[in-house]
Amino acid sequence: DQQVKQNSPSLSVQEGRISILNCDYTNSMFDYFLWYKKYPAEGPTFLISISSIKDKNEDGRFTVFLNKSAKHLSLHIVPSQPGDSAVYFCAAVTGNQFYFGTGTSLTVIP
């Protein structure tokens, strides 16, 4: 019973273009959302987060958008760089528990 879904297993983008990664959730009680980035043979690292009371949060090249009515969030990376190639997980938080999506593998082509 997947409460957080990432429906695109992979995405390829040219260097310099925008990368858009999407995430959908089902539980309206989630009060916080996060994006993590994961390189092979490493643990996920925190990238950016957004509170459920906001609709946008920006940090440098990374922007997260939240659409609560659609239960949808997205991560925009502009401009995309080859070093951004990794697996990106979205996560939703309620209480002490985190629920993770299945990840999207982003490849940025030089």
Add this chain to the structure above:
Amino acid sequence: NAGVTQTPKFRILKIGQSMTLQCTQDMNHNYMYWYRQDPGMGLKLIYYSVGAGITDKGEVPNGYNVSRSTTEDFPLRLELAAPSQTSVYFCAGRQALGSNQPQHFGDGTRLSIL
């Protein structure tokens, strides 16, 4: 500052063997978590702890046990290894204050059970 450290990085077990996956953190994390990640899947919560002496089950606790005798350490025990427990295991820590605190992960333990 080492962060969250997991040992070992790799291990092969035979069916029925037992082992303990170690996790230690030096970031004063009150909350600690154990996840498993199967191929093509997201992270599934096995157990978590909100402080020393307090543990609770996550989504997939069967076949595992944990303890939290100190704030720093949160070992995960497999008593009777089964092929279904072949996975990559991640330990994470988190500050207690506020739900907006992210988790900090170790680099994982890749476990194969044959």
